[in-house]
Amino acid sequence: MFGYGKMSGCAVAAMSALAESHAGGVQLSSQHIAESRNLSQPLVAKVLTVLSQAGFVHGTRGPGGGYKLARDPAAITLFEVVELFEGHRDPSACPFGPGWCGVGDPCPLHGLLVGMSESAAAQLKKANFGAFVGHGKPV
Secondary structure: OOOOOHHHHHHHHHHHHHHHOHHHOOOEOHHHHHHHHOOOHHHHHHHHHHHHHOOOEEEEOOOOOEEEEOOOHHHOEHHHHHHHHHOOOOOOOOOOOOOOOOOOOOOOOHHHHHHHHHHHHHHHHHOEHHHHOOOOOOO
């Protein structure tokens, strides 16, 4: 089922922080992002590495370095970021455990859970990081 895990939640938080400062062209350190979102710095650093490898952010090393978005925030959907971290999940995951749905009759919650997953994905596809531009605290 499509959902939010710890890594994707951290990625959305980090991307939202970067979107807030996008208009000013400011680069943010993983430490600054972690502090502004009340997250662990090692987790933020790990997530930023994945986001960088996927082309969502650019990172610069050294004094004055940091991260910034690689594209316009309005061109990046929350779905893209969440899917990067959650896309590996089995979409037919069943709360009754493996070997139930897909083997004989589906579980009693199958239709409801599939519908919720599809609805969540549709909403995340509509939402983009442009909503965060200019909404943060000054850096």
